[in-house]
Amino acid sequence: MSPTALPVPQGFTRRTLLAASAAGLALLVAGCTEEPADPREQVTSEQADELAAQVAVQEALVAAFAAAGAADPALAAAVTAQAEQAQAQLDRLREASPGSSSATSSSASSSPAAPAGPEARAWLRSRVAEAAESHAAACLDQSGARAALLGSIAAGLRGQDGTLA
Amino acid sequence: MADDTEGSGGLDAGTETAALREALVAEHAAVWGYGVVGAALDEGARDPATEAETAHRDIRDQLTALLDDRDAEPVRAEGAYALPFPVLSAVDAARLAVVLEDGVAAAWVRVLDQAAERPARELAVGQLSAVERRAVAWRTTAGQTPVTSAFPGLPED
Numbered sequence: 001m002s003p004t005a006l007p008v009p010q011g012f013t014r015r016t017l018l019a020a021s022a023a024g025l026a027l028l029v030a031g032c033t034e035e036p037a038d039p040r041e042q043v044t045s046e047q048a049d050e051l052a053a054q055v056a057v058q059e060a061l062v063a064a065f066a067a068a069g070a071a072d073p074a075l076a077a078a079v080t081a082q083a084e085q086a087q088a089q090l091d092r093l094r095e096a097s098p099g100s101s102s103a104t105s106s107s108a109s110s111s112p113a114a115p116a117g118p119e120a121r122a123w124l125r126s127r128v129a130e131a132a133e134s135h136a137a138a139c140l141d142q143s144g145a146r147a148a149l150l151g152s153i154a155a156g157l158r159g160q161d162g163t164l165a
Numbered sequence: 166m167a168d169d170t171e172g173s174g175g176l177d178a179g180t181e182t183a184a185l186r187e188a189l190v191a192e193h194a195a196v197w198g199y200g201v202v203g204a205a206l207d208e209g210a211r212d213p214a215t216e217a218e219t220a221h222r223d224i225r226d227q228l229t230a231l232l233d234d235r236d237a238e239p240v241r242a243e244g245a246y247a248l249p250f251p252v253l254s255a256v257d258a259a260r261l262a263v264v265l266e267d268g269v270a271a272a273w274v275r276v277l278d279q280a281a282e283r284p285a286r287e288l289a290v291g292q293l294s295a296v297e298r299r300a301v302a303w304r305t306t307a308g309q310t311p312v313t314s315a316f317p318g319l320p321e322d
Binding site for chain 1: 175176194198243244245246247248249264265268270273274275277278280281283286287289290293294296297298300301302310311312313314315316317318319
């Protein structure tokens with residue numbers, strides 16, 4: 001008898017994840033904000049407010065990457081991929097947030113000025129850690145695909161946090 | 166006890182337990198896989214693999230106890246698993262570790278997607294973060310770029 005295949009990501013398709021929910025993460029992938037057929041993807045007003053707050057948190061983080069990069073060009077070059085990931089996370093959060101749009105420009109996107117030189121790295125790391133903590137906490141009060149998205153983004157940022165040490 | 170998170174209709178103890186069982190499947194595989202990872206590394210480079218294996222053993226045991234408390238039959242480990250590629254070098258070992266952690270991450274994201282109760286989400290988001298931190302280290306060792314992931318455990322579009 002041949003051994004069982006490792007449960008590698010290739011076997012974990014979007015179809016698998018959505019098996020119990022036709023709506024599920026497809027909403028996040030497609031950016032659909034219409035009323036979902038699956039009741040667990042319906043968003044309460046509190047959850048919608050919390051999602052909007054997390055969009056603002058992520059906007060501030062994207063702005064922090066820009067500010068840190070401006071303060072330390074070498075850092076900007078070193079964290080290009082992470083800055084792009086932060087933007088991708090923001091895009092996905094906006095898609096998942098009812099009423100939000102890619103044109104949203106909140107006051108949260110204005111980030112305090114980053115310290116110049118080497119201190120910019122530590123400053124950016126703190127912003128990344130704060131955003132990760134915020135998304136992780138918000139994840140607990142969401143459900144279904146929204147909880148999955150926030151938890152995944154929090155984990156991604158915690159991974160980034162380590163690279164900025 | 167019902168969760169106080171509204172808007173979670175369709176999620177219940179059954180969906181949550183099923184997802185936790187799938188997480189246990191992934192943790193069993195990770196424990197086994199790290200044996201392969203460690204065996205392919207020089208003795209002086211095995212500490213990260215040993216630490217990761219210990220972490221996965223701990224959460225495996227925690228999951229087993231949790232499922233037992235729910236009277237849900239825990240999933241048993243397989244005797245062996247098929248490797249996705251030959252592991253013949255330290256770089257192969259690091260690549261395998263990335264595969265293991267990514268597989269576990271997907272399982273924990275599924276728990277988040279299927280959980281009905283806050284404690285399950287707390288467990289999942291904590292594990293998902295720990296998994297991604299290890300994955301970043303292994304991607305670095307394997308020479309993969311970028312070393313970070315925007316959406317650990319989430320399926321590709």
